[in-house]
Amino acid sequence: MITRGNITEITHFILLGFSDFPRIKVVFFVVFLVIYVTTLTWNLSLIILIRMDSQLHTPMYFFLSNLSFIDICYVTSTAPKMLFDFFQEQHTITLVGCAVQYFLCSTMGLSESCLMTAMAYDRYAAICNPLLYSSVMSPKLCVGMVLGSYMAGICASVSQLCAILQLHFCGLNVIHHFFCDMPQLLVLSCTDTFFAQLLLAILAMIFGIINALVVMISYGYIVISIMKITTAKGRSKAFNTCASHLTAVSLFYASGMFVYLRSSSGRSSNFDRFASVFYAMMIPMLNPLIYSLRNREIKGALKRLQKKGRY
Known part of the structure; x- marks a missing residue:
């Protein structure tokens, strides 16, 4: 704490985490350790x-390889600190550490939202314009997307980081969560948070609602194109090419919007914390499984890799 005049400013926070359950x-x-290690293993294996x-x-x-990279970074921005705090009496984190953690978490989350939209466009191009797919989805365009x-995730998160560092904290310093999140920080601030709240709402609109609408429009065109296919086998094959992404993007946006709307008040119950665990840890673990479970190309690559290992 730093005392300036009659005001004592907070420089450290206490992450309450799951300390409400000391017996278990x-x-x-x-x-959580198993989830974290499994997430790292599955995503890294998919990249390799x-x-x-x-x-x-x-x-x-x-x-998909970039999605796995983002998921690794995303879960690593919160899980190690949470696991470390299980064996600490004081679950403290500095204001700067809290801001950096939120910056990393926000960057990965917002980048994943944009990447999900890019992947939806890729599926749209593959199904709605199959003959032009190779020319439309050029390597240059893919790298650019x-x-x-x-860059969109980094720029948006830098603006939020600046907003956090402009805040002053002089009252309670207990965050009822297992990581630093903007809504909880805004509640603890003793200065005007209007700009930070406005910024958060604008970014939620851009990265949440607009990206989700683009994904929905893409899949609307995809469904129309699939329905035009005359054979049941052809429709099934076309649907299978986008089923994995549709499942992943549905989980991502549905759980993300649920967690955001629940935490917008700044209060966090035990239920909210477990919901955040699903969003922050379970989804990064499930993504490689979703994309690999019914994917013949992934299974074929595994078989080819096994054959190479035998020789």
């Missing part, structure tokens, strides 16, 4: 597989 904290630690198999060097798998996703 070991169980929580083991479960796509990198090693030349037949997977296509736009769809280029986007991925870099654009990262």
Whole structure:
């Protein structure tokens, strides 16, 4: 704490996390550790597989490898600190550390939102314009869309970081969450938070609602194109090419909007924290499984890799 005149400014926060359950904290630690390690293993393995198999060097798998990279960074921005706090009496984090953690988490989350939209456009091009797919989804465009996703996430998060660092905290310093999130910080601030709240609402509109609308429009055209296919086998094949992404993007936006709307008040109940665990840890773990479970190309790449290992 820093005392300036009659005001004591907070320089550290206490992350309450899951300290409400002291009797089963070991169980929580083991479960969350398994989720974290599994997330790292599955996503890293998918990146390596796509990198090693030349037949997977296509736009769809280029986007997928970047999605796995984002998921690794996203879960790493919160999980290690949460796991470390299970064995600490004081779950403290500095104001700067809190701002940096939120910056990393926000950057990855917003970048993933943009990447999901790019992947929806890729599926639209593959199904609605199959003959022009190779020329439309050129390597230059794919790289540009991925870099654009990262830059959009970074720029939006920098603006939020600046907004957080402009705030002053001089009252309570307990965050009822397992990581630093903007709504909880705004509640604890003793200065005017109008600009920060406005910025948060604008970014939620751009990265949440607009991106979700673009995805929905893309899949609207995809459904129309699939319905025009005369054979049941052809419709099934076309649907299977986008089913995985549709599942992943539905989970991402549905859970993200649920968590955001629940946390917009700044208060966090036990239910909200478990919902955030699903959004922040479970989805990054499930994404590679969703994309690999019914994917013949991924299974084929695994078989080819096994054959290479035998020789």
